[in-house]
Amino acid sequence: MSHIVRAAIIGATGYGGAEVIRLLQAHPLVKITSVISTSNAGAPLADHFPHLQEVVVDILDELDVDLIASKADVVFLATPAGVSAELSPKLLAAGLKVIDISGDLRLKSSSDYEKWYKKKPASEEILAKSIYALSEVFGDEVKGSDLIANPGCYPTATLLGLIPAVKAGWIDPSTIIIDAKSGVSGAGRGVSLGVHYAEVNENLNVYKVNKHQHIPEIEQALSRVAGKPVVTTFTTHLVPMTRGIMSTMYATVNGEHTAADFIELYRQFYEGRKFVRIRQEGKFPSTKEVSGSNYCDIGFSVDERTGRVTIVSVIDNVVKGAAGQAIQNLNLMYGWEETTGLLFAPVYP
Amino acid sequence: MSHIVRAAIIGATGYGGAEVIRLLQAHPLVKITSVISTSNAGAPLADHFPHLQEVVVDILDELDVDLIASKADVVFLATPAGVSAELSPKLLAAGLKVIDISGDLRLKSSSDYEKWYKKKPASEEILAKSIYALSEVFGDEVKGSDLIANPGCYPTATLLGLIPAVKAGWIDPSTIIIDAKSGVSGAGRGVSLGVHYAEVNENLNVYKVNKHQHIPEIEQALSRVAGKPVVTTFTTHLVPMTRGIMSTMYATVNGEHTAADFIELYRQFYEGRKFVRIRQEGKFPSTKEVSGSNYCDIGFSVDERTGRVTIVSVIDNVVKGAAGQAIQNLNLMYGWEETTGLLFAPVYP
Amino acid sequence: MSHIVRAAIIGATGYGGAEVIRLLQAHPLVKITSVISTSNAGAPLADHFPHLQEVVVDILDELDVDLIASKADVVFLATPAGVSAELSPKLLAAGLKVIDISGDLRLKSSSDYEKWYKKKPASEEILAKSIYALSEVFGDEVKGSDLIANPGCYPTATLLGLIPAVKAGWIDPSTIIIDAKSGVSGAGRGVSLGVHYAEVNENLNVYKVNKHQHIPEIEQALSRVAGKPVVTTFTTHLVPMTRGIMSTMYATVNGEHTAADFIELYRQFYEGRKFVRIRQEGKFPSTKEVSGSNYCDIGFSVDERTGRVTIVSVIDNVVKGAAGQAIQNLNLMYGWEETTGLLFAPVYP
Amino acid sequence: MSHIVRAAIIGATGYGGAEVIRLLQAHPLVKITSVISTSNAGAPLADHFPHLQEVVVDILDELDVDLIASKADVVFLATPAGVSAELSPKLLAAGLKVIDISGDLRLKSSSDYEKWYKKKPASEEILAKSIYALSEVFGDEVKGSDLIANPGCYPTATLLGLIPAVKAGWIDPSTIIIDAKSGVSGAGRGVSLGVHYAEVNENLNVYKVNKHQHIPEIEQALSRVAGKPVVTTFTTHLVPMTRGIMSTMYATVNGEHTAADFIELYRQFYEGRKFVRIRQEGKFPSTKEVSGSNYCDIGFSVDERTGRVTIVSVIDNVVKGAAGQAIQNLNLMYGWEETTGLLFAPVYP
Incomplete structure (x- = not known):
């Protein structure tokens, strides 16, 4: 051909x-x-x-x-x-x-x-x-570009989970707290004591607290969407698994919005974008449910007692958080359907 | 004897x-x-x-x-x-x-x-x-008692991490967000799809969002210490490991307190209590570092950008979060040294 | 279409x-x-x-x-x-x-x-x-058939690893010992204490010693190929992982054959069959190197000290050991290229 | 004191x-x-x-x-x-x-x-x-010695499982095949790609086939007990777990001996030795059942179809396979009860 x-x-x-x-x-x-x-x-x-x-x-x-x-x-x-x-x-x-x-x-x-x-x-x-190419949000800028900055793994899960609510003004950006967890493959293939099996297995670590290089990337995108500077609390944990990222995100809700409202908002925001799947009310995704695939799954809970929303977003860090989104951006770059070559199911279990 | x-x-x-x-x-x-x-x-x-x-x-x-x-x-x-x-x-x-x-x-x-x-x-x-017997905080009430309510696993890690700061008025209780993670043994030995190896391994789950029965237990103790009603956001995750709990906790700091200040405050609060170990500045505990033991290890970071403190507290859920603290309470009940029979080192790796 | x-x-x-x-x-x-x-x-x-x-x-x-x-x-x-x-x-x-x-x-x-x-x-x-459809060995019988007995997971790994040597008369069938190991997904999705995460994780179990129902399946195929009744020692272990089977097989070599000889024999036997990959001398496959894929990888060592060959064969039990080979057989049944729809790479890491 | x-x-x-x-x-x-x-x-x-x-x-x-x-x-x-x-x-x-x-x-x-x-x-x-101090077998030589060669991890599990049968002449030493599996801690704390979490997790590796340095150690002890040179086939596997060794051992039975006979033989051989536990007929130990402890548990099956016995022996490689047996030998060296300081229960789950 x-x-x-x-x-x-x-x-x-x-x-x-x-x-x-x-x-x-x-x-x-x-x-x-x-x-x-x-x-x-x-x-x-x-x-x-x-x-x-x-x-x-x-x-x-x-x-x-x-x-x-x-x-x-x-x-x-x-x-x-x-x-x-x-x-x-x-x-x-x-x-x-x-x-x-x-x-x-x-x-x-x-x-x-x-x-x-x-x-x-x-x-x-x-x-x-360079184009910061979070496909579902800034993908329009990708077509015809020849230099793509593919988003980081944590920012992809986090921003896909936060941007619709920030853009709609439904949450107060100054209250955003992001508790993120990743599998070990995110650390790459280089050897160090920190990735030694016996140190990671049956263990949960927190690392780079308030120092992770993905903080400015997340804040840059949130600030752009919010139209004002946003600073966030962002913490990363190393989970004893190879693949997967979960961002558990907390923010104070502006006004009265239920979990069902958030679900509806997000479904509209991501309409036609196959790789973002919004869960039903009361359901939350687990990382394995997107493992090996380019999906990002998101769930919501609003607590009336505290006035806060909890947003849970999961991806496979190596696929949607790296190689998969890169190919999705290749598709957008060439004007192809963004799902070309990427519509395989997660590998479960 | x-x-x-x-x-x-x-x-x-x-x-x-x-x-x-x-x-x-x-x-x-x-x-x-x-x-x-x-x-x-x-x-x-x-x-x-x-x-x-x-x-x-x-x-x-x-x-x-x-x-x-x-x-x-x-x-x-x-x-x-x-x-x-x-x-x-x-x-x-x-x-x-x-x-x-x-x-x-x-x-x-x-x-x-x-x-x-x-x-x-x-x-x-x-x-x-019944005496709510979080040993290091309410242990004075245990001696001579004949009915002990041993604290839950999540509340133990969480409360030991929060109470000194709440009691000192250093954090705003209304801003507390608790992102908690547990190994699977916390679910008990009963069988269900939720503890099936192939469902849990290489997976990270969030569960009972805003619905966990440990929420009122945590709030009851925090309210008692704060001297006013406290409500919190508390989320639980299932990590692919058998033992261990980590509570990552966020709150807005009242006034100017550095991580070093928090460390000093906590060391004084827990002085003479062998089972709570406060980490040095810049260091955080991992769950394996207390595995099989009755220790609770705690670390701190204060972020000037956001004005929030991040507190990380870890325990072995089966020991300090259950059987170990129960025996610690037995020791207190009988007026023995609280460490009797419990001063074994964590099993690492 | x-x-x-x-x-x-x-x-x-x-x-x-x-x-x-x-x-x-x-x-x-x-x-x-x-x-x-x-x-x-x-x-x-x-x-x-x-x-x-x-x-x-x-x-x-x-x-x-x-x-x-x-x-x-x-x-x-x-x-x-x-x-x-x-x-x-x-x-x-x-x-x-x-x-x-x-x-x-x-x-x-x-x-x-x-x-x-x-x-x-x-x-x-x-x-x-019914046709016993070990694709690379008995696949010729599949075309045009309408009833396929898809081989078991252990037999697939084991037989692909043994049959060329048995057929060539290079090993003494009466000396075959098969030490097999499987991930937990082989037990299916039903719940039981035996698949409880806390029982399986950080644990290695041996089960159904000399009682596994795959023993007669293996012996039936070996006997057919050997042209005489073969009985074997076959042991199964449960490894703390979700996917993957490794069969480590031992037999006394008839005559003088080096590992290089075995490699050449097997490469000829499986010529043109994409899903069986013979490793180079001195190299052995690990289960993850075929995970999520339809490959069966095989390695060899011959020990002059003992006169025995050690053959190591790995598959993904859910793919080549079940669903993947089933689809491979569907392809053969309809006369399609056997690799149709199955030529995806293993998911690594 | x-x-x-x-x-x-x-x-x-x-x-x-x-x-x-x-x-x-x-x-x-x-x-x-x-x-x-x-x-x-x-x-x-x-x-x-x-x-x-x-x-x-x-x-x-x-x-x-x-x-x-x-x-x-x-x-x-x-x-x-x-x-x-x-x-x-x-x-x-x-x-x-x-x-x-x-x-x-x-x-x-x-x-x-x-x-x-x-x-x-x-x-x-x-x-x-130096005294080769497999405590339960050669422990008599330890008392009063001042130079102990503590046995290797694989040899400890393997020899405790084989020696009583070899000594009794119940198995043919020339037919012994040892399929051994270990957790990753056996590789030590040094970093390398081979112990990288993402390479080991969800993976089963075979390594040093016919080349492991524990082969001559095992053969030296078996030869001594058998009274003639013994060569064996010994294969090592890396299991995705931190602690634990299982040796699955195969040999042809001399004469007529049932599993019950083997159990009786071993119970007599190890009488009074607390750290070797012989399982009941039909039961096999798993590695976790000795984790963190100094026990070695052993189970048996005899297959009438093949005339072979299967012996399964498990230890915690870091305890009975290293530090624990070293302290057991210290106890023997000083003439103390061999269990002094070592009678703690396995950590389960």
Whole structure:
């Protein structure tokens, strides 16, 4: 087929990269033409991920912009913080479309980036050019763009759960508290005591309290939607599981709105967007109910005693929180149906 | 030794009962003289818990108040909701001391009990007589008492984390939000789809949102300490692990208090109480760091951006949240050092 | 498309049924037209499996042969032992093709079935008619058949790992010892103490030692391939994970064959069969490397010290060990490429 | 008390060392006087193991033989392979008793050590002097010794399960096949991809097939008991759990012996040894049933169809497989009751 888009993946030996490969391998309009690893070029990908043996046969390419440009139309960056800031401009200059799954291009303020990431930020020019692509909210800006900042995993679950209520003025943004929990794959494939099985299993950890780099990303999007600066309390926990994020969110309700009202509001907001599923009244999603899939499921409770709403939003951090949404954005970029290649069911149990 | 106290355990085939047995078996001043199960009398305990084979040899007794009174001085009730309300008066009348691990005698308001537990409450007389025995806070009332309402697992972690700050007036009680997470053992040994391994593993669930029966228990204690009615937002999550509770708590700080201030306040409040350990600034406890032990570890962060304090409190739900605190209360009841038989280290990893 | 095959699934509220649904939903030549549950007819499937909300919308049908015949061409039976023996003849009589995922039709000897399953066997006629469809070995018999006995999970992993060596006469069948391990999903969705999370987590169990109903199934196939009766030692373990089977198999090697020889033998045996992947020398598969997929991966070691070969074979018990192989057999039945709709990558990590 | 033995632990920041500390802290006749770490001297132990905060207060000492000799009577070595071979002679020369939990002193043949450990072996003198202290089998040699080679985790479970049958001549040693499974803590606290949570969770791995360094240790003991050279097939698996080892063992039975016969044989062999518990006929132990404890539980099945016995033996690898047996050997060394300080119940669930 002449219209097949050729894709390269940089960072193919990490979890995010491997998931882009898994999902693209089933995409009807895309062909993987290069898998790239700076440190392992020349070796078979299957040495790093035996599960991909005979699935994707390519030898890992080195990171060479000209080589990529000769092989691919679009490139996914599943790279550590700091890489994309340098690399994206070169890829764009070589005529490639870029979908950056790292955090480098998400914050419009380079000083915020420096403060929270402790790294040198991307240029103002590249930050201005990149589209913060929370698909269901800002997806309209994606079409025709050639530089996508794919949202972070926690921000995706959190913002999809908060934005309709903030936009409608139904909750007081100054009262928002976000208690977020993630599986371990979010930490990536690098080794450390913090991901040692015996330290994580049968254990629940809280980490980076009030220091997580996703705080400014969440506040940037909420502030944009609220039309005024929003600061939030955001806490992250490490749950003994591999995949999944749950954001449990609390806020004071403005006026009188029941859980049923919230459900209706959200169903209207996300109408036609297949990947956001609003649960019925009295029902809440669990992380496994979206595992392996691109869905984000959301449930609500309003407590009359306290006047607060509790919003629970779940995603698979590796799919909707990374590779899946990246491909959803690829679809939007090319003007395809956003669900193309992504309408597989969650893997349960 | 002539002063050995003889103990009976009702509900010996459940997790709470088994943990009382495990811990008492190592207690220097107590001897287990009867293990009781209404539905399995006559069978060896080891049929239900093979790990106790050759550890505790007794055959399960039936539930017979006279028999208990002839064998024991004190009885632990590790029974489902509704049992103790009926049974405790009879045990007391037979001259036994009673330590009730169930929720029946915790709420002073019988209408609250009916509302949240959907069961017939205990008599006003018995509710008035029972001591709500959060050891480190209300332990003074335990000595000489013969009827103990042992606190719930979530309330133990939560109240130990909140009470010093509420009592000092350092946080605004109306802003308290409690995001609590528990391992599966808290659900007991009964079978249901909700505890099926394949449903719980690699999954994070939220449950009983704004409906958990521990809400009135927490509010009753906070109100007592605050000197005015307190209502809270309290959410419970099921984490894929067997043991452990973490309460992540949020509140607006009154005035200017740093994390270091909170640490100092709590260290003073819990001075001399071995089982509450306050972490250093910048450090937070994980649930495994107290697993198998009677410790409650607490950490703090104050965020200047939001004016809120985040308090993280962890316990082993089966020990400090049930059997361990029950034995701690037994120690207080008899005027022994509260740590007697309980000073074992957490099991890590 | 006029050639779409219409499929019904009986037992849609169990794990096997749900997996057939997940996989068929992505199959290009099949449409699910009925999901059936004897005990829950009339309710939405999503009440039982919220992850299927908006994926498969059907209300559960009751089990009515005429209704099925009016809606479907082929029916999958994901039912407990004893159901298919009764039901299959009726479905066949109504003109349906039947793929039975249960164990009812696998043993050609009805007395063996009675002995190992403790249930009334299917009629001799139906047993004679059914095809034991281990796809890569006996797949030639499937085409054109209308009654498939889909192999069990343990037998699939075990037989794919043993048959080439037995057939070649490279191992002594009388020395075969099979040490098999499974995740919990193999036990189905029914509740029992044996699948309680707190009993399974951080635990390794051995069960049904020398009593598992898959023993005669394995021996029947090995005997057929060996051309003489084979008895084996087969032990099953319950591993604290949801999906996955590993069979570790031991046998004395006839003559001089290295691991490299075995690898070559197996690669030739399975040439052209995409779903069996033979690992390189010195490499062994882990269960997660096939999780969520239809692959069976196999590795070898030959120990000169003992003269024994160790063969390790892994599958996802719910996919290759049940629903996936069932669909592979559907493909063979209709003469389609056996990989149709099944070539998705394992979900890793 | 004047008879308190003073103990030092080298390798206190690893899992084995931490477990020695946990157990000794509850031992009535021992006091920990030094915790030692070569790489972290000067730091608080609680920086590495927060769960030991306020349990053991010592600052980590450096590794200085004179310092140890001034503080302690006995020293536990929980060190990587290669350390003890060098260090033990110096500690002995300084008048210390040494209990080596590493593998350095277990193999009497230094060439076997070199072959399987790929390290420089200890001197012949020190190897000749050390006692291989499988407590229930070779414990008589421990009393009065001052150099103990504590058995490995896999060998402990395996040998306790095989030796009575081998010694009695009831099984043919040449037919022994050992399929062993371990939790992850056995790999120690060092970081690597192999212990990354996301790689281990929901996964079952087989590793070091026919290459594990515990093979010669097992064969050395079996050969000694059998009175002739024994070679075995031994395979190790990594199970997604933290603690626990199960050895599933197969052998051809010599003559006619039922499971009941084996049970009787083993009960007699281990009479008076509290830590080995033989299960009733038809019952098998699971790893959790000994978790956190010093027990080894064993069950049996004899299959008349194959003439083989299946023996299942479980231990907690960190306790009976390391620290617990080390303390049991300390007890034997000093002529104390072997159960002193070790009679705590397993932690279940």
